[in-house]
Amino acid sequence: MTPAPTRIAVIGGGIAGLASAALLAADGHDVDLFEQQPEVGGRAGSRTVDGFRFDTGPSWLLMPEVFDHFFQLLGSSMEEQLDLQVLDPAYRVFFEGESGTEPPPHLDVMADTAANLAAFEQIESGAGSALAAYLDSSREAYAIALRHFLYTNFTSALAQASPDVARRLPRLLPQLARSLESFVAARFSDVRLRQVLGYPAVFLGSSPDRAPSLYHLMSALDLTGGVMYPQGGFARLIEVIAALATERGVRIHTGATVTAVTTQATGLRRGALPVPRLQRPRARVTGVRWRGADGLDHEHHADVVVGAGDLHHLETQLLPHELRTYPQKYWDTQVSGPGAVLVLLGVQGELPQLPHHSLFFTHDWHANFDAIFGGRVPTPASVYVCKPSATDSGVAPKGHENLFVLVPVPADPTLGRGGAHGAGDPVIERVADAAITQVAEWAGIPDLAERIVVRHTIGPGDFAADLSAWQGGMLGPSHTLRQSAMFRSRNRSRHVDGLLYAGASTIPGIGLPMCLISAELVLKHLRGDTSTGPSPVPTRTGPLSEAP
Template identity: 30%
Template structure:
């Protein structure tokens, strides 16, 4: 029997869930508080420039393929992928960078050239990473985080030690060159925690990086948003934007309706793809499963200071993705996690999509996206944003040996306060709750409310965790729980 399902938010996890639930025959409506869909993956267009406002890395293409295959589709039915070559560059000084090739044999050769003997060690490390990837991404992450027994398999039993060691320690046992170490530690930053706080098993992210490569949807990550919207509409999903959710009404411990812009919308099931903490504030206090003390005790992924920048000339000596590790990696990490403050010398990331997609900037110009990771909950004032932009753009000019600041014709910033106002993000975090040992799988906030029947959650604060591929998986997992419950009613 068809049931009405109201979904809060239109990010990747919410849209994924909507597709699965609509496919199961239910009446699904997505309510988005902002004027455009996509959640943190929205698009910004201004003065001829186009920017992805959030996610910009397309990793784990197999997860995207698996999602669309569930509906008898392929990614190529909706968008075209370009494999980036190089995948990215890591800058250490003036004219001093390492380019990560688009294939593992070349990466192995490049490692060997930098540190003798490291090529063979990398091969062995990557074999282990691939084994972990096959276990994690093809099996474990598609479990709903209901029981610790989900993690107990013959394969994980063989790797139990990897859950109690950490990425940083393991990598440093194998490699001595600091540059190579930082490259190998980098992928787990997508999981939201320091490498020293991330279980060794998560080295499967290195296989996602070196083994599967870095891709780019032809005209940006928003291509994926549009693809999922198209699929959802084909399946009968309705989208309503500018729809602010003011309250979730509960009667006799059962979620009955949502209040949208002052109007009560009855629903058989309510699913939130919005920030988990914020969603619980929409409930009367007695129905909240997690206290403020709980949320404050969690390890959250960083917030970010972002700049969307349009240049009136082409930029030289750069790649599509670029990491600037010319300052102390570990000190910046301490400034995020251990002693939260604005970092004195910030690492930063730059993305120039117009190198791959010329439609993202006017002829002869360049679109750039700059990101500085910051501690969540940090003070965010306009003067600091500008101070840090000056810091990173000055270093950018020195490291890439060119002047660019005088060529900026468009600039817009986005930081902690915007994450709060635009996405109701807890403490303005950008990526969700970190995947530390004590925040993995069944130890994360539940997909199904422990206190309210017919209320569910999906996205980066629940299972399986931060990132776009996990968001797609989260949508699938919660839809299966919902369908199962509806069948049993």
């Protein structure tokens, strides 16, 4: 049953905030969204420089069924809203090799599962059949997660106690207690294959030795159906969701920095049943206070506030201490995902050595990840490179390539901020120089540095300043066991009635699909829906206007 219309304020115009606003407005609520930057997008932002358009955040589209379900909740579909292309190869992996030896040839991970089985078998005898069994297990874990652990607020213990889950507990429980690295190593000997199967932990803000092996479910995504790319880039995805939100009545305010969540103390209603003190909210939300680009302060009254930006910032900066569900002492016990140095490059001429996605893996992963999570910049680093101009002609001028280089570093804003043409802080620019040299040498592009015509860097200091990101992290809290599923920060304040949370900081976690699901979980809260699966899709009753 759709609830009575409520006035709602959404803080943050990233994908979680836009998706929350769109779903709530479609459900009949009166919604205003406040974004501190001049444009919406958050971590899924974009930047245009001299004819090059760079996505500055997510670049892999996985879990397409989650995107399609979200669009269906708004009476549309992924096919109607996005022009998607399956990448083949899905990605290419370059390997460093052992010290003093020639690096092994690169490995292409294809969109076709059979091709990946054959590639694994060619590298290691028996690895093809081992991968087939591994993927069967990953598909099962992924299906269980979708049905029981992703689309839930964990408000009802009985909801997870289904026969479907109980039947699989003997297999699922050991996967929580064991690391992904150990799980993979028990099945594959070759370091290269272990790296391919362990790398998805990085998408979760973790590392193979820190992430639970249950997350091997990620391999059901990139090894069995490929990776997708939306024409126009991920900026197009943001445009589409913003347009759907606006069409449904959402008022989007940019350059609007929320400075406080306003509240009013609560008391027991006369005649109400007594509630234990620890379960009783101390206040109820009344709205937000925000500052416009002109420097003027404003008050906005709301019955519900959805914090869809960084949860650490909201809890520690926008609420008084006594109303914080997650005060600083909570964050002192948490583990952040890595930070990043992003290097946006416009390159003259073609780069056939690089497909759309490339990964450059160092041989000693332990040293690499231990450095990142120990507060040190790794040397050398494992690097990711995206070349969207391989698929999308609109992201670079003719005769040029667009490169997005990501170097994982510690989540530490004191490393500095980036800048244009090498003008960023020294540490950031040194990391960028090293990454450019590494890509040039490993991929066989000796003149790469000389062909760069546009260069812009972004560092952890930028994530902290522009996105209010906790510790300057690029993703959010890491998916360790203590920070996964029901152990992750919940999406509802314990002390402020009407204050809800969405985004990568809260359940279900990091990544574009998870942020879309978190928006749906807010909708479920307001509907009083305690189910564990996706919400029912409304019946379409007429023609749908397409997003521009």
